[in-house]
Amino acid sequence: MERFQKLLVPTVYGDVPTFLGAPLARSKKDLRTADAAFLGMPSQGAEMLVGREVGINMMDTMRLRKASLKYGGYLPELDLDVFAKIKLVDCGDVPGFYPATQENRKQYFKLAEDSISGILQTGCIPLTIGSHPYLVAKSINRLGGGLGIIHLDAHADNMEVHEGGKWSLACWVARVAELKGVNMKNFVQIGMRGPRNFKEQMVWYRKKGATVFTSAEIGEKGIEEVTEEAIEIASDGAEHLFLNLDLDVLDLGAAPGLDEPLGITIADLLKITHEVGKKRVRAFNVEWIPTPAWEPYQLPAWPLYWITTWAILYLLAGVALSKR
Numbered sequence: 048m049e050r051f052q053k054l055l056v057p058t059v060y061g062d063v064p065t066f067l068g069a070p071l072a073r074s075k076k077d078l079r080t081a082d083a084a085f086l087g088m089p090s091q092g093a094e095m096l097v098g099r100e101v102g103i104n105m106m107d108t109m110r111l112r113k114a115s116l117k118y119g120g121y122l123p124e125l126d127l128d129v130f131a132k133i134k135l136v137d138c139g140d141v142p143g144f145y146p147a148t149q150e151n152r153k154q155y156f157k158l159a160e161d162s163i164s165g166i167l168q169t170g171c172i173p174l175t176i177g178s179h180p181y182l183v184a185k186s187i188n189r190l191g192g193g194l195g196i197i198h199l200d201a202h203a204d205n206m207e208v209h210e211g212g213k214w215s216l217a218c219w220v221a222r223v224a225e226l227k228g229v230n231m232k233n234f235v236q237i238g239m240r241g242p243r244n245f246k247e248q249m250v251w252y253r254k255k256g257a258t259v260f261t262s263a264e265i266g267e268k269g270i271e272e273v274t275e276e277a278i279e280i281a282s283d284g285a286e287h288l289f290l291n292l293d294l295d296v297l298d299l300g301a302a303p304g305l306d307e308p309l310g311i312t313i314a315d316l317l318k319i320t321h322e323v324g325k326k327r328v329r330a331f332n333v334e335w336i337p338t339p340a341w342e343p344y345q346l347p348a349w350p351l352y353w354i355t356t357w358a359i360l361y362l363l364a365g366v367a368l369s370k371r
């Protein structure tokens with residue numbers, strides 16, 4: 048007999064359920080007893096939005112929450128019930144400031160950093176969905192102890208400026224490299240490939256002492272070895288590990304609507320999030336999920352929401368194993 052459990056799921060607002068039906072965190076106290084906290088950041092506040100109309104469609108945290116609702120926490124392939132060990136909460140969304148002006152972006156950045164720092168200070172793992180990665184990196188860096196970053200992406204994202212702006216997602220690595228205390232030797236990118244990258248970007252990474260595993264190296268070494276090395280390099284002398292995901296690290300055959308061939312498989316992605324979870328990742332961010340409403344991505348985007356939910360569950364499964 049169906050028990051209509053879904054009717055009992057807490058809501059963030061309106062008819063939007065919490066992520067995976069987790070309890071809604073209303074105060075710091077709720078965070079202190081939790082292991083991980085979902086934080087929706089639908090607007091990003093990035094300069095790439097300024098003057099454009101895509102705005103709130105960039106990252107649909109409502110759709111992700113709805114897509115997550117069909118899943119529980121038991122993974123038979125790992126014989127592990129994630130939520131027997133892990134307490135997940137949902138912190139709601141960081142509101143955007145519209146219209147997307149520079150002044151509003153600054154306000155948004157401040158609010159977002161405060162929200163992420165608030166979660167970090169309680170010892171909880173922020174699962175930010177739609178954050179400009181710089182905001183997460185900066186918040187972790189403030190804790191002291193050293194920041195290691197593993198970035199999953201087809202693209203280098205280390206441009207000095209992009210389309211006249213320095214806060215585009217294509218520039219976030221360059222902004223992080225400017226932060227005091229950040230050592231780029233603890234920066235690892237996995238999955239870079241293809242002709243939307245420039246040679247200067249690779250030269251920049253080498254000069255900074257960062258590590259890049261291109262699709263060719265993943266092909267040679269295999270994802271297990273690459274993951275192991277990446278964690279080792281990112282954690283060498285750094286206390287906090289930050290995993291950032293641009294879903295275009297996936298092969299276009301695995302990621303409907305995304306546009307880069309030669310990418311990793313979904314199994315590879317889950318392997319990485321699981322292993323990083325085992326190493327007590329400090330924060331996980333999913334940069335963005337294209338929505339069907341945005342013209343270049345009219346293919347159904349639902350699989351990307353499902354993949355994102357799985358990636359989070361596998362990461363939390365890793366955290367659960369690290370607690371044993």
Ligand SMILES: [Mn+2]
Nearest residue numbers: 201202293295
């Ligand atoms: Mn990318």
